[in-house]
Amino acid sequence: MNKALLIVDVQNDFCEGGSLEVKNSLDIIPVINKLIDKFKQLSYPVIATKDWHPSNHKSFASVSGGRIGELGELNGIPQIWWPDHCIQGTKGAELHPDLNTVDTVIHKGSDPEVDSYSGFFSASGKPTLLEEVLKKQKVDTLYIVGLATDYCVKFTVLDALSLGYKVIVIKDGCQGVNINPEDSKLAFFKMKEKGAEIISSTKLEI
């Protein structure tokens, strides 16, 4: 069996200067780049997810008429309204230019009717290509980093655990949105409670 590095949504719109910027997000890039180099050296797959919304995505406050950061409902599912972000084909949707090259990119969030924080499934349960890619490469252990700790990283980790993967979250390779100041702390707590190992990159042994 095999290990893989999974990098969640390190896209321009989530980095400093982006439309949904995560504070201190650029700090994680050198940490992730070291991991990319290490995994590649060992011939382990390096996979990145991309939030990949059409411009009429209904999680956008501008489309649904909600207020940014407030909780509403989208097709019967609780939904936070976001600024327009990661629109397909735009600069904001590209992986950050300082990020080293990855092997595979998985797109999510393309259906305008439903959000998809997790790299595995949309909020309505429709799978992305991620599990198929991991199965093909016989991956059973995922090392997960990226943006944002309290949304896409958290939901990706929880789905990975439900699917039976061993999950190690590298905490200095993650950064959170923190609409509420404790959100990232709570997210790490929840991921750990569900079975993820949370480590610092300096403690990584692969």
Ligand code: VGL
């Ligand atoms: C994300 C909010 C909306 C994320 C994506 O990547 O964490 N957050 N879409």
Ligand code: ZN
């Ligand atoms: Zn999004």
